Amino acid sequence: MTEDVAIMIKEKTKLSAAGVNLWFGNKHVLKNVGVSFSEKKVTALIGPSGCGKSTLLRCFNRMHDLAPDVRIEGKLALEKQDLYDRAISVTQVRKRIGMVFQKANPFPKSIYENINYGLKINDVPAGERQGIIENALKESFLWDEVKDDLKKPATRLSGGQQQRLCIARTVALRPEVILMDEPCSALDPISTSKVEELIEKLREQYTIVIVTHNMQQAQRVADSTIFMYLGEVVEAGNTSDIFNNPQKELTANYVRGHFG
């Protein structure tokens, strides 16, 4: 599958991967992957466990850098910028491409400090932080629930609140892209719908890539969907096409729940 799968010609490509191969030791995990994500759209990455969708996601903000024994080939780019250019700062990459993880991972600090920390290390002037924090919490629909108790340890929030705090922490830094790695897999249905509502709102400003196991969720939130299987991209296209009119047999079997 070497042909270019970027079919959204009308839209501006924000984030892309071309000819990406990745090995964990001797295990070939991503095989010649080419994908692109349009600006200010939500793209879902779906596929059975172990298909490499989370691995691909983590390539974009260079989360594999610290892991031993990982080898990456190919080109990953944010607009025209090569993300693995030797001259580029990985810290800067991660600030521009934010990430929300599978399990909410707030810092063991207060709610306020959870957001303030990123601002502090990224050199945001102290005078501006208060406003940014308030705004980020509002954007994440968390403000009303926590505004009276910003000093409370973040670990005492509920699971859904913690995940929204992690999103607030990310948006406070005004990234260009937000990567979400199964953000709702540990949440109950009510928290899940709140996070989805939040994604709905964030799409106005951010390019969002979301890995999900939940096919209903992909259909609810994503403009485009990419189906991966055994480390390869099988099919990419509009979400409705992928689910209602898949071109490949494998895709059809997966979205109809025959495996995975």
Place this chain on the structure above:
Amino acid sequence: MMKKLSPVIEWFTLLFCTGTVLSFLVVILYDLVVKGWSTLSWRFITALPTQGMTRGGILPAITGTITLTLVTALVAVPLGIGCAVYLNEYAPDNWMTRLIRGSIRNLSGVPSIIYGLFGLALFVQGMGMGTSMIAAGLTLGLLSLPYIISTTEEALRRIPASTREAALGIGATQFESIRDVVLPSALPGILTGVVLTLSRAAGETAPILFTGVAFYITGSSGFLNQEFMALPYHLYMLSTQHQSIEEVRPLAYGTALVLIIVVFLLNLTAFYIRYKHSNND
């Protein structure tokens, strides 16, 4: 009949084992407290020894042990935590790192007297420090290193990868993630290990035997380049080497009691940190 009786006998056998083990602790504490109590006084812990150690107090031994423990901490804590951070956060996970980790674990089983020999060969003679507080502190520091490295690594390993990723994900450098997130989260575990290790070091005798401890020092024992007195060695000398052993037995009991109080206080501090932390989770 036997069938009904045997579970009771069996239960008593195990209870007897446990009771015997506990009785060791009780006997040690009871004997030291009962016989040492009468010696213990404000004068005993604040006065200098007089009349060939048969009268007076043990102040220089107390200050010597405290200073020695501080020197040990200054050597072992930064090096030990630094080494553990290197092994757990920076070192590649390969056979070399595993070999180093295994060696460090085995070094904590090396008899303490061998550290004493090493301190003698390296610090006292090799580096020309002579028998001194600094040579003994460095020796005890080396003895403490493997423990501090192992306990710190254990504390660091308990911090999940997701915590590190959280910091990196918002654009923190690796150092910032270690300084601001990883180390603060691991701090209670690290502190517990450090305090327990120091309590062990404070009670050690063999490694300081030939590296700096002395039975009697005239004047202050506070200087790094001088020999010093220490509680464990003082107890050893009073109970085995003094010319009038029976006469100084009360002093020996008093010294033993003070030593064990110091060690237990450090242990209680460690238990407290651990207890408080386990309640916060």
Place this chain on the structure above:
Amino acid sequence: MKLAARERLDKLVKLVFRTTGLLVIMILGGILVMLLWNTFAFFLHVKPVDFVTGTQWNPVGHKARYGMLPLLVSTALVTLGAMAIAIPLGIGTAAFISEYAGKKLRNILKPLIEMLAAVPSVAIGFLGIVIVGPGIASITNQANGLNALNGAILLAIMALPTIITVTEDALQALPQTYREASYGVGASRWQTVRKVVIPAAAPGIIAAVMLGAGRAIGETMTVLMATGNASAFPKGFFHSVRTITATIAIEMGEVPYQTTHYYALFAIAAVLFLITLLVNLAGEYFVNRYRKYQVA
């Protein structure tokens, strides 16, 4: 701080940590080098065969003798004696804590065991002089009770916390299903402990014994204070002995730098190092054995 400065700091700190790590590893490796170097120097003066098989240790006599057998046998005697006392007591106590004691009692007993472990060796040695020694003396009608038996009792006390903790750990690591299966076929609690739990936890118990023995072999102050330190070839539990550790402690203070005698003490230290290393490695091997099936 500006981004470039932050990244420079990050690189610098990484370098500092790596240097610290490698420095520590080098220093600790230096211990081994030091032992081997001085042992090598010793063998330039004394034949290894005489060292290993000689039955006399008399470095300051008219004709100096460096036979380490008496020291080795002394160490073996007190260690075996200590194990004979500590193994049954330790396993019994661990079984009681793990299988019989309730949660509350366990939370009291375990810190008490840790307290016993915290008692400095010199305080245990003192106890040997003032309590165990006179006790043995009055039973055996000897002048004092400073002998191998005294040392063995004290070393047992020192090894017990290790044996209890590791054994208890191994018993706790057993899947509950083992016990349920045993009760299921009508076995009593005692039968379950003896026929199922302890055999299944055997690797862990062997590890406990090894680690406890390692501690006893390397212990200096207690044996130095309680065993009388006669350098003659050991005759039995009721006689005075002199272990490897005690010999180093007694003689190192008085030997001139870089003499044969000086090197001899490093050579016996190297032997001691080797023994404790082997015992601890064996212990670790068995610990890994029981950890493995705990995961499975």
